[in-house]
Amino acid sequence: MAGFVSAEPMQNSRLRGRLIFYVVSGFAVLPLALGGCGQSSVQANRNGGNPDAGVALIQKFGCGTCHTIPGVADADGQVGPPLNAIAKRVYLAGKLRNTPDNMVRWLKDPQAIVPGNAMPNMGISQHQARDIAAYLYTLQ
Numbered sequence: 001m002a003g004f005v006s007a008e009p010m011q012n013s014r015l016r017g018r019l020i021f022y023v024v025s026g027f028a029v030l031p032l033a034l035g036g037c038g039q040s041s042v043q044a045n046r047n048g049g050n051p052d053a054g055v056a057l058i059q060k061f062g063c064g065t066c067h068t069i070p071g072v073a074d075a076d077g078q079v080g081p082p083l084n085a086i087a088k089r090v091y092l093a094g095k096l097r098n099t100p101d102n103m104v105r106w107l108k109d110p111q112a113i114v115p116g117n118a119m120p121n122m123g124i125s126q127h128q129a130r131d132i133a134a135y136l137y138t139l140q
């Protein structure tokens with residue numbers, strides 16, 4: 001017993017230190033690895049925007065008179081395409097790759113992208129467009 005205590009404490013504590021390191025780093029890395037799947041892509045698509053503010057802006061600008069938009073009260077318009085699963089759409093208005101930056105471009109100035117289409121320019125600011133886009137990208 002004395003031998004165990006005196007001869008091996010160094011080794012024991014190094015081993016324990018290593019074990020603790022593995023366990024701790026395992027816990028630290030696990031959520032990152034798991035979060036990497038869905039969470040980070042949604043976060044990247046937010047582009048710094050705030051989805052809750054986005055819903056309020058969608059209501060304020062009356063997007064729902066033309067679009068059906070899940071999660072937005074009374075948004076059941078039939079003029080433009082429904083925006084359910086817009087996050088998965090490959091092109092916006094059949095023209096722009098669906099990226100966060102292009103979504104912002106589209107919202108600010110749809111007439112520059114598809115002249116004469118039924119979606120009007122509504123004077124949406126960069127900041128507002130980011131918030132709206134952040135909400136639209138929650139529609140997977």
Ligand code: HEC
Pocket residue numbers: 058061062063064065066067079080081083086089091092093094107114117118119120122124132136
């Ligand atoms: C007066 C009707 C009208 C209003 C108001 C309107 N849109 Fe549109 N929107 C359209 C039409 C029509 C299109 C299709 C344009 C095209 O494909 O050329 C469109 C296209 C879009 C697209 C691309 C959809 C796709 O599948 O390609 C998005 C995103 C969008 N609108 C979001 C919005 C948001 C957000 C608002 C409010 C800020 C809004 N729209 C207001 C009529 C409208």
